[in-house]
Amino acid sequence: MSSEIDFGETVTMLPLKEKTASKVFARAMAVVTGSKANFTSEINSLLARRLKISSLILCAGFTAFFLKNLFVAEVDGFANDNSVMYMHLFAMSCTGLVAWRICGKCQHFMGHLRISEFIVFGSSAIFFVTLGHSVLINSAKNGFLLSIIPAWQILIFTYALFIPNDWRRALTVIGCFALAPLLILLWTWLESEAVRQVIRTQPEFHNVFTETAMVMVLCTIIAVWGVATIRSLRSQAFEAKQLGQYKLKRLLGKGGMGEVHLAEHVLLKRPCAIKLIRPEMAGNPETLARFEREVQATARLTHWNTVEIFDYGHTEDGTFYYVMEYLPGMNLDQLVTLYGPMSVGRTVHLLAQTCDALGEAHSQGLVHRDIKPANIFAANRGGTYDVVKLLDFGLVKASNQNADLKLTQEGTITGSPIFMAPEQAQGDAPDARSDIYSLGCVAYYLLTGQTPFKGDTAIKLILAHAQQTPEAPSAINPEISDELEGIILRAMEKDPLKRYQSVDSFRMALQACSTSSNWSREMASQWWHNHGCPQKRELDECIKAGREVAELIA
Secondary structure, three states, X not given: OOOXXXXXXXXXXXXXXXXXXXXXXXXXXXXXXXXXXXXXXXXXXXXXXXXXXXXXXXXXXXXXXXXXXXXXXXXXXXXXXXXXXXXXXXHHHHHHHHHHHHOOOOOOOXXXXXXXXXXXXXHHHHHHHHHHHHHHHHHHOOOOOOOOHHHXXXXXXXXXXXXXXXXXXXXXXXHHHXXXXXXXXXXXXXXXXXXXXXXXXXXXXXXHHHHHHHHHHHHHHHHHHHHHHHHHXXXXXXXXXXXXXXXXXXXXXXXXXXEEEEEEEOOXXXXXXXXXXXXXXXXXXXXXXXXXXXXXXXXXXXXXXXXXXXXXXXXXXXXXXXXXXXXXXXXXXXXXXXXXXXXXXXXXXXXXXXXXXHHHHHHOOOOXXXXXXXXXXXXXXXXXXXXXXXXXXXXXXXXXXXXXXOOOOXXXXXXXXXXXXXXXXXXXXXXXXXXXXXXXXXXXXXXXXXXXXXXXOHHHHHHHHHHOOOOOHHHHOOOOOHHHHHHHHHHOOOOHHXXXXXHHXXXXXXXXXXXXXXXXXXXXXXXXXXXXXXXXXXXXXXXXXXXXXXXXHO
């Protein structure tokens, strides 16, 4: 790669009087409300995780205090009351059993999880009732009352923090917890003369009922308000990740026109990539309508070397999105950047597949207009490596050529300066031969690791394509034969009439080279295992040493 500024990304020369968008993009992604069933599924998974954590925490706490009471003598021994010990064991066993059960890998249904929730917090509440009764009775014998509030505060806030609920259900459960200390106080007051004596004679305990009630009411208000707030934030976060039937997992990259997200179809559980095109970057409704027509046209392409488009649509604020297949692997720009020029055999193998994909598109009147290494993806599909996927049929545009010459822009000339055909740069309507010129530039880049022309501005690069003769690729890479060099330079002829007139003829010329057959499926598999990523590795892990493919196509 040249050390000069890289103009390998697509740009468009804009008219001087191009109007800027008048509205600020309010949201990077609009919400298309998901179904209640989907949110319930989200809550179901969350409840399972939270129950596991809370039951483990409570079980660990109960176990620690049980061992402490077992081996450390207590003053007056009231903590070693038999009923307390049995309830302690009961709560410890119940929370431990639920934790063990939920930690299993089997599927958990909402009904089962709510039963587990009842067991965890019900057994804990029974233990705290028994403990509170014992603590009050035994401490009263010594002329004072130990507070039983802390145990119930722990239970209230553990429940509020970990268990997803709406505020009404939370109020019911937390209200019961908050009422428990008052009922225990009343129970012991009715049962024990010692408790009544302490409350009557000790000034600091005169208002014990009032103080307990005030503390528990305050705890209830804080806890229920917290549950409601968390529920609202969780719902907003879920909706913000939900685009129709697609659940957005994470942002893969962003560019001049929008963003690309890794996503999953909610029902099919199929991974996919979603591209969001921002309405103010598109400029006007007519541009978005053109995007929609182009997506519809691309979706009709059935060749396996063309990226498959599953779906498209509009969000409520006008954001246009389309859903395409998720591709593990790397694009050709990344492969050359990370590993250097490719062998002749591998270059021909990849370009032949690209020609096949373009052949179908050209037969349907579609011109790609943006052929570049970043738009040709070497994917791993079904155990087969180096499967080409051609991306972005003219869908990538940007709004301001001065902002970043590496981004596609909306205007009269669309393409990448480094790989743009001369007639395309002059504003003429591109045709199939324009794609062939760009593909010749891609071949030059793959074999030499350098672009055909260099320049520090888009204008200089465009003029170079129109006026200059590229350096012979064999002068850079001696392994390129005269025959192959002639094929590449013919594809890069300035005059469209002197180029190959179809991608099929270009493909056949490439495959007819004597050195074109020295790349096989087995060699591709071996190369990826030695240098690339295993087929099942996540895309971001696969290309973290280079630039993310989503960022390149955004």
